[in-house]
Amino acid sequence: MANNQRGGGIQRPNGATQNKICQFKLVLLGESAVGKSSLVLRFVKGQFHEYQESTIGAAFLTQTVHIEETAVKFEIWDTAGQERYHSLAPMYYRGAQAAIVVYDIQNQDSFVRAQTWVKELQRQASPNIVIALAGNKADLAASRAVDYEEAKQYADENGLLFMETSAKTAVNVNEIFLAIAKKLPKNEGTGPQQNIRPSGNETNRTSGNCCSK
C-alpha cells in the first residue's frame, strides 16, 4: 500500500540541495548483545564503545547516504531492548522499508535466532521490505562459530543482502547501508502525505502549552 511508504513525501525541514531526497525507515533486529546499537553508532556517528550500554536511548537516529543524484535518508530504529523478552511491539515493523538482521559470528544461537527474525519480517512487515543479514563482530573471526559460506547460502536462498561486519573496525558498516540504499526503490510515486503527525507547531489559537495543569 502506498500509504505506509514514507519515501519522498515527508514534510520535514532539511536544508539539503540534492535533486532528490528519499526517506526510509530501517529497523534493526537480532538477539541481545550481537551489536545492533554499535552498528548504528558506527554508521551514524563513526564511534565505537567497547562497553556500549544495552540501548541507545534515542527514538531513532538518522543518517543520509548519497547514491548518484539521490540522497537516501535512513530513519534508523533500534529495538530499545524490547526484543530481550520477546516483547517487541508490532508497531516497530510498521512501514519499515528496510531491515538489518544482525547476528554475532561467534554465536551459533544468534544466527538461528536471526533466521527467526527474518521469518517474522516476512510474515509481519511489508512485502517489499529490503532485508540485509549482518554477521557482526567480524574482527573476532578467530573465535568464529558461524561459517561464512553457510550464512551466505542462507542469505542467497532467502533473497537477503549479506555481509560480515565489524562495528569495532568499521569493516563493511557503511557498505551494508549503501547496499541497502542501492536496492531501495527511489521512485516511490507517493505525493505529499495527508497523514498528520502532531508537532505543536501547527497554527494553534490557544496558548496552553503545559499538560500537567
Place this chain on the structure above:
Amino acid sequence: MDEEYDAIVLGTGLKECILSGMLSVSGKKVLHIDRNSYYGGDTASITPLEELFAKFKQENPGEKYGRTRDWNVDLIPKFLMANGLLVKLLIHTGVTRYLEFKSVEGSYVYKQGKIAKVPVDQKEALASDLMGMFEKRRFRNFLIYVQDFREEDPKTWKDFDPSTQNMKALYEKFGLDPNTQDFTGHALALHRDDDYLAEPAVLTIRRIKLYSDSLARYGKSPYLYPMYGLGELPQGFARLSAIYGGTYMLDKPIDEIVLENGRVVGVRSGSEVAKCKQVYCDPSYVKDKVRKSGQVVRCICILDHPVANTKDALSTQIIIPQKQVGRRSDIYVSVISYTHQVSAKGWFIAMVSTTVETDNPENEIKPGLDLLGSIAQKFVSVGDYYEPTDNGLESQIFISQSYDATTHFETTCLDVLDIFKRGTGEDFDFSKIKQELGDEEQ
C-alpha cells in the same frame, strides 16, 4: 526478573503505558509486565480479523472480509481531541514521531430521528438546520461569547460569574431553547449526561473551547485517529519507556502482589519474585482492590458502506444526546474505515456505545444501530467499569480506572496524571524529556 525495581507496572493498556513512559523518563527503574502475549490490554487493536471472531466466539469468517491481516479492530472506541491532553502528552514525550493520524471527517448530532452536522462557528450556526432562524441568532451570540471568553479577564464574562453561576443560568442568559442546549452540552461540550447544567458554567465553557480549538487545528472535525488503530498508542508509549531503560516482559502470568505490613514489596510470577517499591496496574490485576461502579455496552459493527447522510465520510462521530431517546446518558457512534488501515479495502467499522442503564443493554444502543443501515457482522460486549477502592498511598499500589464511555481520551489522561502525582508526589515534569530524542539532522 529477580531484580529490584523502583516500580513494576502491570498491564500494557494505554494508561499503564503512559505511566510507564513517564516513570522511566523521570529516572525510575521500571519493569513492565503483561499477562497477555500482546501489547494493549483492553486498548489493543485486534488483528488479524479471525482473532476478533474467536474472541467473540463467532465462526471464522474466512476471506469474506478481505485479507484478515488488514484488520486492526479496537475494542474501545475513542478519538483524540486534536488540542486535548493526549495530543499534548504525545508531543511533549516525542511519542508523536512513531505515529501518524488522520483527521476524522465529520461530527454529527442526532435530532428527532435524523442526524445533522454539529455547527461550530458562526457561519455553520447560521446554515444549520438544527435551529430556527431566531434561535440561530441566539446561538451565534452564545458562540461569540464563548469564543471571546477569557478566564483571567472578568471583562469578557459580561456581568456573569462563570465560577459561581451554573450552566443553566448561562443558557438562560442567551435564551437558548432546550434543543440547542442539548446539542451544545452533548455534542460540543461532550457531556455524557445533564448533571453539568447545575455545575459552574466555566467547566462547560472550557469544554466548548477545547472543541473549537481542536477543530481549528486540522479542519474538518476536532478529532484525530491513529493509523492502524488505537492499539498503536500504548505501543508508542511503551517504546518511550523502553528507550529510557524500562524492561518489557509480555506473556508473563502474575501470581501474586507481595505485601509486607500492608505495603507492596514485590510481584511474584511462578517462583520468581521481582522486588519493587511501587506497583502501577489496571483493575484486572487487583480484583480485591477495586469496586464495580457501572457498565458500558459496546457494539462493534462491520459495514460495507459509509453511514447515510454523512456525505460518505470515511470516518465520523455521531452523538445521540440522551434526551432525544429518553435516556440519562448519551449514545455514541464512531465510524472508521480502510483509510486508517484498520480494515480491508472497502470496509467500515462502526462502534456504538453507551453507559448501561437497564438490564437489556443491547436494546439501549438500538437508536445508534438504526443509523448504520445494513450491518454485515455485529460483536456486542458489556464491560464492567471498575475503580480503585483507595488512593494507593498506603499500599503503594496505584490502580487505574477502567476506560469509560466517553468518546475521547480526556478522562483517560486526567486519571494518568492524577495517578502519577499520587505515586511520585509531584506533577510530571515535561522538561525531563530530552529535547532531541535522536531525530536531529546528522
